Structure formats: structure tokens, C-alpha cells
Amino acid sequence: MIAAANPAIFNNGAACGRSYSIRCTGPTNQGVPQPCRNGAITVRVVDLCPGCGANQFDLSREAFSMIADPDAGRILIDYN
Known part of the structure; x- marks a missing residue:
């Protein structure tokens, strides 16, 4: 992930x-x-997302689909 x-x-x-x-x-x-x-x-950071705002990650397709419906495109998250 x-x-x-x-x-x-x-x-x-x-x-x-x-x-x-x-x-x-x-x-x-x-x-x-x-x-x-x-x-x-749990995801590992491997790159910069220059277009992401504060508190945003660009998840791999596999990671995103584990926590949300891929059709949503964007979601609200908590992270630590």
C-alpha cells in the first residue's frame, strides 16, 4: 500500500x-x-503529491479501494 x-x-x-x-x-x-x-x-509514502492540499494524500488505487468506494474519487480522511 x-x-x-x-x-x-x-x-x-x-x-x-x-x-x-x-x-x-x-x-x-x-x-x-x-x-x-x-x-x-497503513500506507508507505513513496512520492510527493504537489497538487494535494493540507491533510491530503494521493493513495494508490489498491489502497484507496481498501478504505472507500473507488467511484468516490476523493474522500475525507483521518491519519496518523
Whole structure:
């Protein structure tokens, strides 16, 4: 399970290789009102996501589909 992190989390590469626990907390759009599945997953940061905002990760397709309906596209998350 891999992810790209926003610039603040990525911290000029300092977060590369770090693991984060991520879980879906809700939808960001009306298209999929109940996107969350299962519980938390652990992902490893392998890249920078320059377009991601604060508190955002770009999850691999496999990682995203473990915690949410892939049709949702974007979701709200908690992480640590």
C-alpha cells in the first residue's frame, strides 16, 4: 500500500518511506454519499503529491479501494 503526500507532510523528502495509518471519515461530494469501507489501512509514502492540499494524500488505487468506494474519487480522511 503506497501513497504520495502533500508538500507539508512530504517535507522535502523527509517523509519518504514513512508509514501512515489512514481511514475514511466521509464523502467530499454528492456522487457517493457513503464511500467509506472497512477500517484503517497503513500506507508507505513513496512520492510527493504537489497538487494535494493540507491533510491530503494521493493513495494508490489498491489502497484507496481498501478504505472507500473507488467511484468516490476523493474522500475525507483521518491519519496518523
